Amino acid sequence: MINTANGGALMGALTIDVEEHFHVHAFTGTIDRADWSRQESRVEANTDRILQIFSDNNALGTFFTLGCVAEKHPALIRRIVDAGHELASHGSAHYAVFDQDRAAFFDDVRRARLILEQTGGVAVKGYRAPSFSIDERSPWAYEALAEAGYTYSSSSHPINHDNYGNPDAPRHPFREPSANMLEIPITTLLWRGRRIPAGGGGFFRMFPLALTRTNMQRMRREGIPPNFYLHPWEVDPSQPRVKAAPLKSRLRHYIGLSRCESKLRRLAGGAPSGGQWTRMDEAYHGWLDDLSNSRNAGRLSA
Ligand SMILES: [Zn+2]
Numbered sequence: 156m157i158n159t160a161n162g163g164a165l166m167g168a169l170t171i172d173v174e175e176h177f178h179v180h181a182f183t184g185t186i187d188r189a190d191w192s193r194q195e196s197r198v199e200a201n202t203d204r205i206l207q208i209f210s211d212n213n214a215l216g217t218f219f220t221l222g223c224v225a226e227k228h229p230a231l232i233r234r235i236v237d238a239g240h241e242l243a244s245h246g247s248a249h250y251a252v253f254d255q256d257r258a259a260f261f262d263d264v265r266r267a268r269l270i271l272e273q274t275g276g277v278a279v280k281g282y283r284a285p286s287f288s289i290d291e292r293s294p295w296a297y298e299a300l301a302e303a304g305y306t307y308s309s310s311s312h313p314i315n316h317d318n319y320g321n322p323d324a325p326r327h328p329f330r331e332p333s334a335n336m337l338e339i340p341i342t343t344l345l346w347r348g349r350r351i352p353a354g355g356g357g358f359f360r361m362f363p364l365a366l367t368r369t370n371m372q373r374m375r376r377e378g379i380p381p382n383f384y385l386h387p388w389e390v391d392p393s394q395p396r397v398k399a400a401p402l403k404s405r406l407r408h409y410i411g412l413s414r415c416e417s418k419l420r421r422l423a424g425g426a427p428s429g430g431q432w433t434r435m436d437e438a439y440h441g442w443l444d445d446l447s448n449s450r451n452a453g454r455l456s457a
Contacts, residue, residue: 167371167381168339168435169209169216169423170309170355172283173202173224173235176388178249180286181404182397188248197394199228201387204416206238212423216240217435219283219309222247222267225274232274241434243281244268244305252284252310253292257299265303281435283384284310287341290321297334307337307443309382309435314343314352322350327379328442330449337446339439342381344370355384360411364418380438383422390416 177194247267282305289296289310313324328339342354353370371381392412
């Protein structure tokens with residue numbers, strides 16, 4: 156089950172949710188979906204900067220990409236694949252899972268997988284829900300994902316947060332029994348019995364890099380590959396400001412943008428305690444192998 160880099164450290168997964176700065180949940184009440192096509196597209200240039208950082212540091216990762224981004228930027232999808240990264244799905248149009256019914260969700264994730272596979276020319280097995288939005292409001296989500304052709308999900312952020320998360324959900328990868336899928340939660344730190352979020356995103360921008368590194372090392376000591384996430388717009392301090400958005404949303408979205416790219420570069424580079432990053436399907440291949448063995452066993456005994 157253990158996947159180690161040179162030197163024996165446990166390989167972690169670097170994951171990027173490929174979306175525009177205006178797709179985020181925090182701006183849904185401010186920028187109408189009907190106006191998305193009139194916004195300045197920055198996702199391709201921002202993702203290219205991340206691809207360069209990964210390439211400079213010999214790091215591989217998984218790019219959970221929106222179907223609507225793949226449709227508009229097919230050459231970017233091919234660059235992601237050609238560089239050796241894993242192409243995975245962030246759904247088609249960034250609807251929260253709990254805002255859809257089962258049929259709409261199934262349609263969204265199936266369409267996204269087909270677009271990504273057509274564009275990238277590779278199989279797409281992984282899914283990440285927008286805003287980690289699989290929870291008790293969508294008990295059918297894993298079944299629908301399995302039906303739509305996915306093998307694993309990384310949609311759980313097991314923390315206490317006002318917009319998402321479930322502080323009682325498992326912190327380690329687990330097999331979701333209703334669909335026999337693997338769920339790989341975002342890394343959290345256990346500190347004095349409390350879960351501290353430091354697996355990426357706003358927490359990565361807000362707090363010193365050392366906190367993320369410590370968190371990743373502690374996860375490694377628990378025998379679990381770290382799972383780090385970021386968005387292309389988080390390395391883009393020049394993105395247009397959405398002034399009409401609520402103050403809290405603006406603070407969360409814009410804090411720490413100017414330092415984020417250099418922090419990501421140092422995290423991807425690794426030494427002494429970070430580094431050793433790979434694709435999610437590689438970092439967790441032992442768990443995925445166990446899952447496919449149990450699927451095959453089920454098929455044989457059926
Ligand atoms: Zn997203």
